[in-house]
Each structure stands twice: as C-alpha cells, then as structure tokens.
Amino acid sequence: MMGRTHYAADVNAEAIGKKVRVAGWVHRRRDHGGLVFVDLRDRTGLVQIVAEPENPMFATLDRVRAEYVVGVQGTVRARPEGMVNPDLASGAVEIVPDEVVVYAESKTPPFNVPDAEQVDELLRLKYRYLDLRRPTLISNLILRDRALMAIRRFFHEHGFLDVETPSLARSTPEGARDFLVPSRIQPGHFYALPQSPQIFKQLLMVAGIDRYYQIAKVFRDEDLRADRQPEFTQIDVEMSFMDREAILTMMEEMLVTLFQEVLGVSLEQFPRMTWKAAMTQYGSDKPDLRAGPPLKDLTSVAQGLGWEVFSQSEHVVGAHLIGYQPSRKELDGWVERARSLGASGLVWIVRGPDGSLRSSAAKWLGEDGLLKLAEAAELASGDTLLMAAGSGWAPFEVTGQLRLAFARENGRLEPGWRFLWVTEFPLFEWSEEEGRLVSAHHPFTMPHPDDIERLTDDPAAVRSEAYDVVLNGTELASGSLRIYQPELQAKIFEVLGLSGDETAEKFGFLLDAFQYGAPPHGGIAFGLDRLLMLMAGADSIRDVIAFPKTARGTDPLMNAPSEVSDAQLAEVYLSIRR
C-alpha cells in the first residue's frame, strides 16, 4: 500500500470513477443501514469510505475505531442524492475500498479529537499530538508555513540576506531577564539566550551585509502573563543606506504582500501618525482604528464654561460613542470604570433621539454649556459623550480605554485589517524605579534630527526616529533608525547617566565596531506569533505554535523543565541553592 495518490480534500467529483489511495486517521466510524462508514482524516480534511457487507474489506473496516491509522485503496463514486455534504471538499463523493491496511491501532484517546475544542487546555497540551489533529490547529500550522514562505520570498526578492545569528550569546544587564546557559569549559561562566539579535544585526550592518532578515527564535525570562511565551519568534530586519521613509515603505510592502498571498486580502496604504497624535486622538500608542471616531479634545470649550472642574484641568477629553443610549445603570458603570482606570470622575452627556441633552454635570454646566460641548464634539442625536478631565496623558488614556471598551463590548469594532504606523516616539522615558531617564526603545535609537539640540537642556522632550506597526490595536512590530555616529552615541549614554566603564562593559563591542565605519542603518522586529494569531483569527498565540508552553513556562507533554542529575550539574560547576 503506502504511496498515497490523493489527500482527502483532493478526492472530489473529478476523481469519480478513478482508483485512489488515501491514508490517515479514523475520524469517525459508524454503521448505518448495514453499511459501515468511515470518515478518514488527514491534514487536508475528511473523506468518506463506505463498504457494503459484501465488500471483502467490510470486516476490516468494521473493526477500526477512532484514531486508528489506515491506508485505503478504492474507487471513487458520487454519493447518493441527499447524502452530499457541502461543508466538505470531498463531500460529493465517497470511496468504495478494495484494499484497507490498518497501519496502527489506537487506545481510546483521553478526549475525542472531533470535540477537542471543549477540552481543558492543560490536558490538550499534555496530549498535544492529539490536539494538533484538530482541523483548526492543523490549519493554523499550514497558515504559519505559508506565511513564513511568503515573508521569506519577499525578503529574498528584495535583496535581504537571511543570516543566522548565535543562540549562545552573552548576557547583557539591560532589558528583560536573560535565560542563562552554563559553560562546561569555562567554570562559572555563562552564555545567555538572545532576547533579540539586535546587536548582531547592527554588527552585520557594520560588516556591510546591507540588507538582513532572519526569522529568529528569541527568549525572555519574564514573568509570564496569560498570552506570553518564554521563547517566541520574531521577524528581524535591518537595512543600511535607507532613510526612514524608504524603510517604512519596504516594510509596509512586505505586509501587503503577506496579506495578499496568504489571506487574499488587499491592504490599503497604512496611515502614519506621530506618537503625540496617537496619544491625543486615541489615548494610546497603539490605536485601534476599528473602534469608532477618535477622541475629542474639548479643553478650550470646556475651560470657558465656568465650572472649576473643567477650568482648572489641563485637558478635557471626550470619547464619542455613536448610536448609544445607555441606561442610568450603564452610565454608572462607565463612571465606575473610569475611576478604576485612575480618573477622579467622569462626566457624561447623552443626546436623546429627539436631540435633548442630559448629563451628569447638567447642574454645573447648564443647558447652554451642555450644548456647547455637544456641538464641539459633534454629538448627534442618539450619541453619548464620556468626558474625563485632568493633566498629562491621563484623561486621554482613560477616555481612550472607554472608547475601546465600548466598541469591543458592544460589537462596534468595524471589520477589517486597520494597520497604521506610529512614529516619533519619545526617545527617553522617566523610570521611577531608577530615578533617571531610560531609553524608551533601546539606547541605539536615533534622536529625531530636529530635536538633537535639545538633548542637553530638555532631553525628556526629544523625539526619536522609532516607529511601530499597529494592527487593530495590537503592536505588531517595533523599530527605529539607529545611531551610527560614535559621538552622538556617547552623548546619549551621557544623558542616560551611564559612565564610560558601564557602557564599555555593556556595549563595548558594538561601540568598538562603530569606530571602524558604521553605515547609516535602521530596522524593525515583528512579533511573528502575534501576527499569525491575528491572521488566523485565533484567541491565543498558543494556537499558532506547535508545542507551546503553559503560562508558567512548563511543557506538560515532555514534562519540562525537569530535574537533572548531580553529575550533570557538577560538569558545569553548579549546585542548587536551597
């Protein structure tokens, strides 16, 4: 047997009358009217095998059970009228076997593959090889494969070299926590698994590779949140002699190609938005453009209404909820939610279908005040406005959250793929923990050329040449132009309060490299797992990873991590600290 001629999904009307060989797993077996029916499953789908009692293979087919592995040779025929299954690629036909080989039997599995979706995830992870038999998960792995190929083809065609960088690298104290790998040859010394190939890719630019990409496994020993993995995959890119515009255009083209080839979706040109505009209009550095209109900055109108809550606030910002007439209870819920987000309060204005206005602040603002605000916010009949007041970004962030929550929880997210570029992030951010400015992106990020003068007197106001790709409110990629001038890099370290010794210790080899001719360069890194999760419409990145780990970083299938022998530890000069 062996030598399959068709996958299940390829056995269709064109194959009627032909002899075929298929192979796979028994998805379901049932007796009906004296006949035996077997749905045979392979990675493409199902195909029905049917045997009458006179068929010499009847007995063999009759004894198979769920998840047996079988090969079937037989003749394809049209299903009887009324038995056609339009949901299946092979739903118009069935195979009458003349040979059936049972390659392997199966114990009763711990859960039924067809119903696995309902099973507890921990059990599914323990039996991942059964869970992966689910059509949804197999489809996700097929999507992943197709996406990887489309991405690689794009980069290859655009002159990027796929260069592998080391996995056994060096621990750098900046950034997230490293996974360590003890050395057996140098006692007390450790490699670290890379958190990103950042330094290697910059060295490749110094080496003249010019255009680099890698689909790279990276590692972060962070406290795991629900949908985070200790190892994950990133599309890592770096380019020389290209300005920001050229880099953004190239990366956008890559995503357009990917979506076209894999999903058949034509993306429109990505809007560009500065970080400041994103914060002002959406209260977020990753705006979800599907979630209705931007925020309304009502500060100038609100401050003139004579109510001190507004007039003493730096900003008054409104989330405009279109076609929403909340009950009093719902309005109380919004107020509560704003408070839980850190706001001191929330003012709502509801414009009834008849154009009338009611508000939690009617008593202070008066009919005229409400009208002015409603007009400034372009509040139509039937709409609701939620307003927060305060200083800094807080009122933007609070109303941004409410805007998003409203759209998500009320089915108001517009369908589609809403990409955008966010640019000009701040170069530094204040770390309360360290009591100093730290790099918002990383210390190699190029300052915005218009702001270089301000590095000395007002570093916190300096914008950077960093950029993010955002899709439907999720950050997909983050990148920047890099500093390639040693003097400018030294200046940045000075602002960061790092001494020469510290920078030499942490980044010495990169700074050394920059002494020998570094080209202007920039790059980006995409979180592949998250991108695929969105493309697959999956709920979790675990659904697009073949062998994911739990939120605690364990693998219930292999039972990893595990204990090792003392001899193994002795070889690397370690002992367990109790």
Add this chain to the structure above:
Amino acid sequence: MMGRTHYAADVNAEAIGKKVRVAGWVHRRRDHGGLVFVDLRDRTGLVQIVAEPENPMFATLDRVRAEYVVGVQGTVRARPEGMVNPDLASGAVEIVPDEVVVYAESKTPPFNVPDAEQVDELLRLKYRYLDLRRPTLISNLILRDRALMAIRRFFHEHGFLDVETPSLARSTPEGARDFLVPSRIQPGHFYALPQSPQIFKQLLMVAGIDRYYQIAKVFRDEDLRADRQPEFTQIDVEMSFMDREAILTMMEEMLVTLFQEVLGVSLEQFPRMTWKAAMTQYGSDKPDLRAGPPLKDLTSVAQGLGWEVFSQSEHVVGAHLIGYQPSRKELDGWVERARSLGASGLVWIVRGPDGSLRSSAAKWLGEDGLLKLAEAAELASGDTLLMAAGSGWAPFEVTGQLRLAFARENGRLEPGWRFLWVTEFPLFEWSEEEGRLVSAHHPFTMPHPDDIERLTDDPAAVRSEAYDVVLNGTELASGSLRIYQPELQAKIFEVLGLSGDETAEKFGFLLDAFQYGAPPHGGIAFGLDRLLMLMAGADSIRDVIAFPKTARGTDPLMNAPSEVSDAQLAEVYLSIRR
C-alpha cells in the same frame, strides 16, 4: 544622498553616461598622476571612483581613508584604454563624482580588509565585522542565503510544512551532553537545548502533519574538535506514509534542485550502496568516490599462495594506486602509516612501466605469487598495490585510509560532486564502555524487515533501515525509517537492556504517543553548515557561519561566555561549585 541606485557590481558598460548613486566602504584609495582613485566596496564587489583636481569633490575624496563609509553620486564613464580590469564586474567603467558624502570615518583597522585572509583567526573573530567585509566571507553568506531559499522553496513546493519546534526542551540522558537552562519558576529544574528535534518531529507525524521540515538550530555540549561548533544548523525532515525508496528519491531530488539552483551543477543519480558494500569496497561508511578505484578483496587468491601471513588471515585487502611508482622511501612511509593505523604490517607490490613486479614480500610469495596477486588486482604497468591482512573490518579500514591518503596527497581526487547513499547500517553496535549493545543510530530506528526474526538470537547481525547521504567522503545527512509499532519498540528496548522504568523515564511521552495511532514514517537530518562548507569550497565551517565560536566554544567578539552576577544566579537557585 542615500537612496543608492546601483550596487558596485551593477555599474557596468550599460550604465555609461548615466548618473548613479553608490554607497559603501573605501577599499583602497590612491593618488596617481594628480588624480585620486577610490575603490568603493559593497557586498557585491568594487567600483572605481576617480576625481581630477578640478573636480569640486576632489578634496573630499582625497581625505577619505580605508574603511570610511561614503555615498557617491556621479556619472559613469568608460575607463581609458589599458585601464580596464577584467576581474571586476565594474572593471570597464569608473564613476566621476559630483557629490560625495562621508557618512562615517574609520580608525585605522587592526588589519587591512583586503589582506584579512592572512591574519590570525582569533583576531579576525574578535573583529568579525571587519573580517566579514572580505569578499570571500560575504560571498559565503550570500551562498548560504541562496541555499536556504532553494531548500525552503523545494520543501514548500513538495507539501512539507515548516514547523518550529521548541528550543527550551527537556534533558534526555541518551546521546551527547545537553546544554542546560535553569528555570527561575521551578527551583532546581532545567530545560535543555535540543540536540535535535527528533522527538518533536516524530510527534508531529503522530499528529498528522504528514510532511515536516525545519531549518533548525541544534546544540551539543561535546568536547569540541577543530571544526565543530556547540550550536549548528540542521535541515530536519520527516515524512509519513512513504517507504524508504520514496523518501530517498525525495531527498535526492532536493539536493539535485539545490545544486542546480545555487551552483548551476547538474548532479547525476546517486549510487546506492549498502553499509557492508561500502565497508568492503572502501573500508569506510562514507566512501570518497573521487579517490580512485575501490579496494580489491584478494583474500581467496592470497590465501592460496602458501604464505602463512596471508593464509592465516581472514581478509587480505588491497588498495590499488593507479599510475604511481613510489621510491623506496615512500614505500617505507606507507608501511609506517599502515602501522600507525593499527595494522601489523603492509605488503606492497609495484608494477614497473615494463610490467616487472617488485614487492616487500617477494621472498615469500615468489614471482608466481606476485603475478597471481597482480592479476587478481588488475594491476597495470606503472601501478602500485598496498595490501593489508587481518580479521574483521581492520584490513579494509587500513587500506581504505591509504587509498584516500594517496589520492588526497597526490592530487588524484577526481573533480566533481560524488554523492552516494549508504543504506542498511547495522541496527546495533557494541559499546565497550557500557558492555552492551547500543543503538547505532537511535533507538527508534526501524530494523530491516528481513532481519526482524534475528532480533532475539543474533541482534548484532540485524541490519537497520538507516541511511546516510555521503558527498566526497563526508557524511552530509543521516536518517532512517522509524519504528511506529509499540510492540516492536518494546522489543528493541529489551535488546538494548533497558527496563520498562528506564524507557518510561527517558522516552515515555513518545511511547505514549505511539499508543494513539502512529503512522509509518521516516526522516533525515542534514548538517547544513558542512553542506555549505563543501558547496562554498571553504576549509572550515566557520567560514560559512556569520558569528562562529572558537574550538573552545568562546566568542571573542562578544566575550561570551561571561560571568554573571550572584543576583542572577540566585534568581535561578544556583551557586557556583568551587
């Protein structure tokens, strides 16, 4: 500036009269006849920039030094007659600049990039970003990229899914030494970096992925030999429902496609040879078919010549050195070499140009005996025969080594790409260390169907369904059909002397998986670095890896491995054992 229009190698006669923009590094700068010449280097090669003193860019160009990073805009013109350089793609033209931007200067580098080949490797590794500027190394990375793409395209087109398997896996006591990664969440527990995705890929077959490939980073903490790396890359493949013939054909087609696309070489069909035939004919399980004729098994003739050295030996084997008339001193050298390989002696027969025979054993074999041996070996005038006698594989291995040494050291390796398949390896081999049979490949290797009966009474004689790809005497890939029947697997563990507990501890999850319907499957893994080294004609795998480690496993560039803080160790519950 920026926005390069041409790479150096693309500035050719077609560009004459056009305005171009190039960017790269100053390879060489020289003054000649009052003009300044700069060879600008990018990853494709060199292009000459030339400025007369009246050129407004003369001063800028005059001050650049080696490894400065510059962008040049200018007009292409034909070089004056007699100045054409046929070794360069751009050798017929030069660029007259109208704009030159110096992006970055360079300190005097620790070695000249054009002469880097002669520099000590440790220094080159420390300044790898300079070493990588060498055209040879850049070409190797370009070759690597093209090969990766060709390989991936082949697998993609043949329905293989690229599936990423975990890097944080579980330590298994079989095989080479694992690199360990301590867990911060589970004190005293460790992940291990994978030595291969073997178990994961077999689980993917159980899951129904059907055809899998991955270009995977794998890790072995072995004692490093000269040309071995602690992390290396493997092309990892597994297929279901395919017999050995189908698997070998598919993999051969992959290599044929790779060589055609990347090197433009048309490979012939690979010969197949059983392990026994390889040992008998070449004294090696990785025969180099370029090294002249196979060994001659002269046992039956030699045993009848009445000389007890031959008549008491199990095997008498000859290496036939064609067109070789060694001096007495050279012959003594061969005898010495045979002894250093463990032979008790070596008999030589030299056939002079006139057909006369002389031999180290003339006195015992007589003219007649020599003639019989020479005829049996088809020794023509001008040839030499080196014979070893003994038992087991030793005389084959010794003469196999001599055959190879002769061809390598005397320029007798035929040019070309001589691939072959070696099949039917022994399933087990005897471990002196452990005093038991161990798996020659790994314990999941399928026994040869004709030998399954012998598992009980003569396991050492059982052949396997393992196969290797050999190229020019180097093992490139190793694979096998796998056992998919739980009972057969249990039988193998029994022969290996492993108890149920031990097998459950080591391989429990795989054996569990096989209870739930494992398809017939098999696969292979190619050492990518070694394959690329051969394709590139490089001397070391370090020349086809962007950032290789030294033979001691260190990275002189990043200075890895390195010490880490006690706080970092405490977080993973470890202390250094002094």
